[in-house]
């Protein structure tokens with residue numbers, strides 16, 4: 001089996017590549033990544049020399065390149081994670097999200113549909129396609145799509161194309177929609193790694209609005225395990241929601257992080273909380289996400305392995321032990337971009 005994993009140098013993709021390369025020595029894993037600001041081969045140094053692993057640098061938006069790549073390698077399956085993934089960037093530059101998330105996905109679908117002996121196109125998506133919840137309720141696989149940000153609109157569009165290729169061309173596909181991930185190798189523009197890095201450097205912790213927005217957090221290795229199970233067992237044409245049953249307001253997450261890091265950095269209790277700074281809210285900020293993953297748990301026997309407190313502590317330990325990784329990614333231009341976004345309330 002030759003499997004193309006796209007976006008394998010990113011946060012979640014690197015965990016999926018690692019799991020598949022280590023667990024399935026009989027599969028040939030090809031990691032296709034453009035290495036945007038979010039892609040980093042340092043995420044994969046532990047497996048780069050493995051005989052069943054090949055890295056390919058390339059852009060999924062380039063249809064000719066993608067068609068040639070499929071013609072050359074005749075992949076049997078795709079696990080598609082490559083995407084522009086940050087909501088704030090989608091607000092500043094929506095078109096980039098249309099190119100990669102929509103056109104890039106359709107290019108891969110076109111190439112897959114003409115490849116002989118093609119077994120499965122696995123599309124990795126997000127719970128954000130379902131929109132925003134009020135105080136109660138959860139997203140199930142039948143919740144109507146209602147995206148609000150350019151990011152979630154582009155992911156929703158790509159999900160529709162994947163289903164359309166199943167219905168129109170009988171392409172074997174599966175889709176999963178997952179909640180917010182956290183863990184090692186998370187790019188420090190996203191809430192948790194940004195705040196870990198800022199606490200470490202005694203810098204302000206920018207909380208949008210009042211910090212009352214709720215997200216359902218899942219440890220990234222649990223997501224990778226869910227992708228493995230769905231890839232091997234799901235019925236073609238099906239969708240699975242993946243989530244941690246683990247809802248937290250942003251402010252509660254950051255307070256917990258501050259307490260964990262007070263201890264880890266030998267600071268006085270409450271010292272890090274003083275860094276919390278409320279800033280102007282994100283435009284169109286979804287209030288609450290919550291995933292019902294009963295179908296995945298009942299049908300395929302997956303469940304999250306870590307409690308949030310345990311997973312967050314493990315994540316902090318990883319970032320503190322990997323200064324070099326963090327310094328390398330934060331020395332780039334992204335930091336300036338971020339600082340320019342914050343307006344103190």
Ligand code: NAD
Nearest residue numbers: 007009010011012034035036038039059060082083085181
């Ligand atoms: P990420 O931004 O960390 O990584 C994305 C990767 O895709 C990077 O390595 C980047 O270089 C690559 N890439 C971007 N544009 C490309 C292009 N045109 N051609 C080839 N490669 C390209 O993202 P992530 O957080 O790891 O998310 C991976 C996938 O999972 C995305 O599809 C995202 O929508 C989805 N997802 C993410 C979360 C989350 O909490 N992070 C939750 C649910 C679903």
Ligand code: TYD
Nearest residue numbers: 087180189190191192206207208213215250
């Ligand atoms: P983020 O990590 O960007 O993930 P997503 O937008 O995909 O959920 O943000 C998680 C939550 O944290 C979201 O409600 C926005 C909020 N947030 C802040 O309050 N401050 C920040 O600096 C960032 C990046 C996010």
